[in-house]
Structures are given as C-alpha cells and as structure tokens.
Amino acid sequence: MTVITEELKTRAEQIKNEANVLFKDKKFPAAIEKYTEAIQVNPNVASYYTNRAFCHLKLESYGYAIADSDKALEVDPNFTKANYRRASANMALGDFKAALKDLRVVSKRAPSDKDAKSKFDECAKIVRRIEFEKAIEHDEVRRSVADSIEVDAITVESSYNGPKINEDTKKVDLDFIKGMVNRFKDEKMIHRKYAFMIVLAIREYMLEAPSLIDVKVPSDGKLTVCGDVHGQFYDFINIFETNGYPSEKHAYLFNGDFVDRGSFSVEVILTLFAYKLLYPNQVFLARGNHETDNMNKVYGFEGEVKAKFSDMMFKLFSETFNALPLSHVIENKIFVTHGGLFSRDGVTLDEIRKIDRITQGQPGSDGLMCELLWSDPQPEMGRVPNKRGVGIQFGPDVTKNFLETNGLDMIIRSHEVKEEGYVIEHDGKCVTVFSAPNYCDTVGNKGALINITPDMKLDYVTFSAVPHPSVRPMQYASQFSGLLGM
Incomplete structure (x- = not known):
C-alpha cells in the first residue's frame, strides 16, 4: 500500500465528507467526482471505493460498481460492505450466482443481520429455481405455457363489473380499452x-x-x-x-x-x-x-x-x-x-x-x-x-x-x-x-x-x-x- 502522510489522510477525509453531502443531496455524478478526488489523495481507504460504488449503483453503472468493489477488497479483503455492494451490482445485472457468493460472505460475517440473511435466502432460492428450470430444459423440450391455457374454460363471475371482451368476436375494441384504463x-x-x-x-x-x-x-x-x-x-x-x-x-x-x-x-x-x-x-x-x-x-x-x-x-x-x-x-x-x-x-x-x-x-x-x-x-x-x-x-x-x-x-x-x-x-x-x-x-x-x-x-x-x-x-x-x- 502507498504510504500516505497524516496531512493527506486528513485532506482525503475532508473531500470524502464533501462527497457525502453531495450524495445525500442525490447529486451522484458530482459525488463520484469528489470520491475520486479523495481516492487520488489517499487510495488506501476501502470505504472511499464502496461509497463511489454506491453512487454508480444509483446511476445504474453496475460494471463500475463491481470494479470499485473489487478495488475495495484489494485494499481490505475483510471489508464486508464491498461484498454487499458487489452483490448489489451483480443482482442488478441478473447474475444471481455471483451475487450469492458475496451474500454468503456477508451473512456469515454478520449472522445476526436479519436483512442480510433474508437477501441471501431469497437469492439462493432464485439460483435453485434457475438451475431446476435449466435441468428441465435439458430433460425435455419445454412446452409453451400458451398451449396449456384454455381461455374458453375460464368463467367470468357474475360479480365482475369491469369491461368485457365480446365472447363471440374475441376482439378488443375502443370501449373495452377505455373501460380498462x-x-x-x-x-x-x-x-x-x-x-x-x-x-x-x-x-x-x-x-x-x-x-x-x-x-x-x-x-x-x-x-x-x-x-x-x-x-x-x-x-x-x-x-x-x-x-x-x-x-x-x-x-x-x-x-x-x-x-x-x-x-x-x-x-x-x-x-x-x-x-x-x-x-x-x-x-x-x-x-x-x-x-x-x-x-x-x-x-x-x-x-x-x-x-x-x-x-x-x-x-x-x-x-x-x-x-x-x-x-x-x-x-x-x-x-x-x-x-x-x-x-x-x-x-x-x-x-x-x-x-x-x-x-x-x-x-x-x-x-x-x-x-x-x-x-x-x-x-x-x-x-x-x-x-x-x-x-x-x-x-x-x-x-x-x-x-x-x-x-x-x-x-x-x-x-x-x-x-x-x-x-x-x-x-x-x-x-x-x-x-x-x-x-x-x-x-x-x-x-x-x-x-x-x-x-x-x-x-x-x-x-x-x-x-x-x-x-x-x-x-x-x-x-x-x-x-x-x-
């Protein structure tokens, strides 16, 4: 790690605090600039990277959020927040397996955190379901769900008072759409x-x-x-x-x-x-x-x-x-x-x-x-x-x-x-x-x-x-x- 003087550490903290204010005001691009400035002054603080990663998450820049989380873990391999941020970015991209790895780390390090545990359980459930669906696809040609829906067999209860599609023509008309809207x-x-x-x-x-x-x-x-x-x-x-x-x-x-x-x-x-x-x-x-x-x-x-x-x-x-x-x-x-x-x-x-x-x-x-x-x-x-x-x-x-x-x-x-x-x-x-x-x-x-x-x-x-x-x-x-x- 780069040796940083106490004066530079203090300066970096001041810049980080300015970035925090910008983040609170939802000025995410400006906050990113400030966190970047803090990192340039003192690149040895993992939280600077995860703070910037959070800004990137807000701006849907998930690739950048993952890169910042990786860097934070290089600086401090035990910085759990970096695992959490990386899990967030991978979840946002639909990479549930990668997210699950980090959520497992988070839940192990914070076993009493019910929120972390619930997110880990939910992600694990999604991964299991995806793997099950893939296994079914390999075993058989998947039948379209459309083929299993018998619309004519669905009864419209007499209590329903909303718009209806004509049973004979089965065509959507303007009156139906107006009623639906x-x-x-x-x-x-x-x-x-x-x-x-x-x-x-x-x-x-x-x-x-x-x-x-x-x-x-x-x-x-x-x-x-x-x-x-x-x-x-x-x-x-x-x-x-x-x-x-x-x-x-x-x-x-x-x-x-x-x-x-x-x-x-x-x-x-x-x-x-x-x-x-x-x-x-x-x-x-x-x-x-x-x-x-x-x-x-x-x-x-x-x-x-x-x-x-x-x-x-x-x-x-x-x-x-x-x-x-x-x-x-x-x-x-x-x-x-x-x-x-x-x-x-x-x-x-x-x-x-x-x-x-x-x-x-x-x-x-x-x-x-x-x-x-x-x-x-x-x-x-x-x-x-x-x-x-x-x-x-x-x-x-x-x-x-x-x-x-x-x-x-x-x-x-x-x-x-x-x-x-x-x-x-x-x-x-x-x-x-x-x-x-x-x-x-x-x-x-x-x-x-x-x-x-x-x-x-x-x-x-x-x-x-x-x-x-x-x-x-x-x-x-x-x-x-x-x-x-x-």
Whole structure:
C-alpha cells in the first residue's frame, strides 16, 4: 500500500465528507467526482471505493460498481460492505450466482443481520429455481405455457363489473380499452380471462413479426416515439391525455422498458398490448432490457404479475416478451432501438431483421441482441466496455459508420434517464428519449417524447410527473429493494 502522510489522510477525509453531502443531496455524478478526488489523495481507504460504488449503483453503472468493489477488497479483503455492494451490482445485472457468493460472505460475517440473511435466502432460492428450470430444459423440450391455457374454460363471475371482451368476436375494441384504463386508474384489475386473451393474442401476433419492423408516419397525422415508462402507469396515461391517444392518424412507438421499477407495470403493459391489438399498424412495441426474466425477477414485474394474477400469467408474459421485435426503422431514415449499437462495424439492417430472437429467448451477455438492448453512447470516439457491465459504449464514429452502412439519417434510443427527458448527441445523429418523469419517485427528471410529422420533422416535448396512488416503486420486489439502493 502507498504510504500516505497524516496531512493527506486528513485532506482525503475532508473531500470524502464533501462527497457525502453531495450524495445525500442525490447529486451522484458530482459525488463520484469528489470520491475520486479523495481516492487520488489517499487510495488506501476501502470505504472511499464502496461509497463511489454506491453512487454508480444509483446511476445504474453496475460494471463500475463491481470494479470499485473489487478495488475495495484489494485494499481490505475483510471489508464486508464491498461484498454487499458487489452483490448489489451483480443482482442488478441478473447474475444471481455471483451475487450469492458475496451474500454468503456477508451473512456469515454478520449472522445476526436479519436483512442480510433474508437477501441471501431469497437469492439462493432464485439460483435453485434457475438451475431446476435449466435441468428441465435439458430433460425435455419445454412446452409453451400458451398451449396449456384454455381461455374458453375460464368463467367470468357474475360479480365482475369491469369491461368485457365480446365472447363471440374475441376482439378488443375502443370501449373495452377505455373501460380498462378507467378501471386501472381506480386501482382495479380486469378479469384474468381478458388479460389472458390480450397477452395470448399479442404473443401470436408477435411470433410472426421479424426482429426489425419498418414504420410509416401516418400521411395525415404523426408518429410519437416514447422511451422507458417503467411501470409508471399514471405518467404513462398522462402522455396520451396530453399528447393524444393512439388512433388511425396518430401512431405510437414505445421503445422498450414498459415494466419493472414502477409498481403499475401490469396496467402499463396490458394497456399497450390492447392498443396494439386495436391499432396493429399504428402502435409499435420494441423489447427493452427489462422485458427479460432476470430483470423481472429483481425489479418487481414478476412479483407484481404473481400478486395481481398468477405464476402462469408471468410465464406467458415472459414468452411474449421473447417475441417482441428488437428494433424499428422509421421511413427508411431513423433507426430506433432500446439500447444502442454493436461491438463491430458492418452490422446491417438485414442482419438485425434476421436475429432469431424467439429461439434465443433471453438476450444473454453478448451478441447483437444483447447489444441492441444494453449498449449506451459515449462522447469519446471508439468503443469501450459498458459502465453497466453489459453491452458496450459507442462513440460518434461508431454511430456515423452504422448510419452510413445502412443509408440512415439518425438513431433514436432510450435506456438512460435524462434530466430533461432527452439528450441529442453524436453531432445530432443519436438521440436518447426517456419517458418516465421523476423516475422511481426520486430522481426529479422530466420525461420526454418525440413527435414526428410526415415531412420527418422532430418535435421534442417534455413533461413532468403527475400524482399517483401511494404505492412505492418496486413494491413487489421488497426483498431486494434495499440491496439495490431503493
């Protein structure tokens, strides 16, 4: 270890205390700068690294949080908080086995800590379940859960007073959707029969779609592109109420991360699916990194679906998410995907169109599908590993190469919270749009959307959060909310 004078130690502590104040005020990037300054003055204090790791967790920079935890354990192998931070980051990435190793260390060193023990037990349960499911897959060809659902056999009780889908046509109509949205606003759920009908119909529709969809702007209307809405149903509906509901003349493209974090994810996804059924050529849905099993286990959607419906319903959602398209191209000019670009040049739209997303199912930790869902832009040229720990960060040169390869004008992507709801980067060629204002009820950011007219003009609209019932974010992921800094 580097020998540090008492004067430098004192100076480093002062800087660390300044960083703590910034952290308390939720100024995480500024706090990271200060913790980094403290580390530069005195690199021998493990807590400086874990404090910075906590900031990275708050900013969803899980790769950086793991690196800081590793460094803290180099400085002090017995610094348990570093194991806890690393477990948090790996849990956030869905690497449950790695998280379990650190949680085992934490629970052994603090046997009386009930919170640590409960998180260890919950993580161990997930690992056992994943291993069991893998064993079943090896033993037999898994049957689709959709094949075991007999919707016609489900009885709608006479006491149910919500909206109904016509039993003869089995078609979703506008009156049903309006009734459903109003019921959701009142914190009531639709009957499970109608929920099954909606999700099954979307699954069947999406199974026939390519991985990349071509989109037209209505000739006498507009197309609205929205980013992450993350289960914030009341903010999501506010988009329609202020910007216009989907219609024949008003198309919408929702660019992934419909669910998780917010505790009204079921309401969001059922509304989107219903509108997709009503207006299949005007409503477009792309898969995000949170339309995946590992994320849903951690960030609340799985628990929410099981609480509001059943385990079978969650399995059906999982299969349906696997079938969602990965990208869209608007009028042969604008490429739209949730995360970003690739670890190699030369990727073509035709390559993306042919990705076998349904067979692959979950996106994994590398490859085109993973990078589409997880990658982020950076201001520097070139490519580096992503701060999140999955995918890459890509520079303006990478964006330029991809656009030129495919004869495109620009990229719209989502995946990152932005203070004003959107950011324009890479010489105007890469736009991030994020549509969940006051993300997780704590960030204070605005949401944004992009209206595109037939002449391909882009109008950026920002909006603030609206009130919602007193249900906290990740209500249905309570075991892990503390671990993830919620």
